[in-house]
Amino acid sequence: MAATADVTPLTTVSPVTAVATAAAVAGVADMAHPAAALPAPARVFSAAATPELEAVMLAARRYAAFWNSGDPAYARQALAPDFTDRTLPEGREQGTAGPLQASRNFRAAVPDLSAEVTDMVAAGDRVVVRLHFTGHFTGQFGQIKGQGQAIDFQAFDLYRIADGRIADNWHLEDNLALLRQMGVIRP
Numbered sequence: 197m198a199a200t201a202d203v204t205p206l207t208t209v210s211p212v213t214a215v216a217t218a219a220a221v222a223g224v225a226d227m228a229h230p231a232a233a234l235p236a237p238a239r240v241f242s243a244a245a246t247p248e249l250e251a252v253m254l255a256a257r258r259y260a261a262f263w264n265s266g267d268p269a270y271a272r273q274a275l276a277p278d279f280t281d282r283t284l285p286e287g288r289e290q291g292t293a294g295p296l297q298a299s300r301n302f303r304a305a306v307p308d309l310s311a312e313v314t315d316m317v318a319a320g321d322r323v324v325v326r327l328h329f330t331g332h333f334t335g336q337f338g339q340i341k342g343q344g345q346a347i348d349f350q351a352f353d354l355y356r357i358a359d360g361r362i363a364d365n366w367h368l369e370d371n372l373a374l375l376r377q378m379g380v381i382r383p
Contacts, residue, residue: 234254234261235260235312237313237314237325238313238314240253240317240318242317242318243318243319249318251357252318252320252321252323252357252360253318254360255274255323255360255362256313256316256318256325256357258273258274259271259275259355260313260325261274262295263299263309263311264310264311264312266300266303268299271292271296272292273361275295275361275362276358276359278291279292279362279363279364279365280364280365281295282364282365282366304335304336304337305336305337305342305378306332306333306335306347307331308331308332308334309329309330309331310329310331311328311329312327313325313326313327314326314327321358322354322356322357324352325352325353325355326351327350327351327352327353328348329347329348329349329351330347330348331346332344332346333377333378338380340379340380342378345379346377347374347377348377349369349371349373349374351368351370352368353365353367354366354367
């Protein structure tokens with residue numbers, strides 16, 4: 197994970213503003229886990245830094261910390277009480293329970309799962325993130341037992357933030373690559 201973030205403005209901003217945004221995105225520690233730094237995006241594309249925009253990006257970083265660590269406290273911090281998954285997969289519960297369930301199931305298959313934020317685009321009350329997931333399939337996925345296969349796939353998420361928390365999420369994962377890597381689908 198990068199220690200600092202590159203910031204590319206969507207609109208023209210002064211270099212001082214860009215540096216301030218990079219510092220804000222890279223250096224904010226989570227209040228519930230003060231010793232743990234939240235994942236810093238490799239690249240950030242954003243308008244001029246404002247407290248509102250920094251709160252929007254903080255919610256996205258908390259959610260990335262959840263996927264990176266599996267710690268449900270991060271999901272509860274990141275997600276609004278009335279959180280809605282707008283691309284809810286079949287069989288997954290709506291609301292905060294859905295991502296918690298998905299993380300538990302996925303970590304049972306890939307215990308060393310890690311998630312890195314490679315790109316973050318923020319404007320207004322929206323954040324888009326590109327997540328890079330890696331790990332090894334050493335656990336169980338349905339009836340299939342992992343043999344240590346490397347897992348490496350990406351996901352894209354669009355969040356709508358309200359009151360500093362993710363209220364809506366639209367997401368798309370490269371499930372075909374994941375299932376091929378796990379041996380569930382043969383090429």
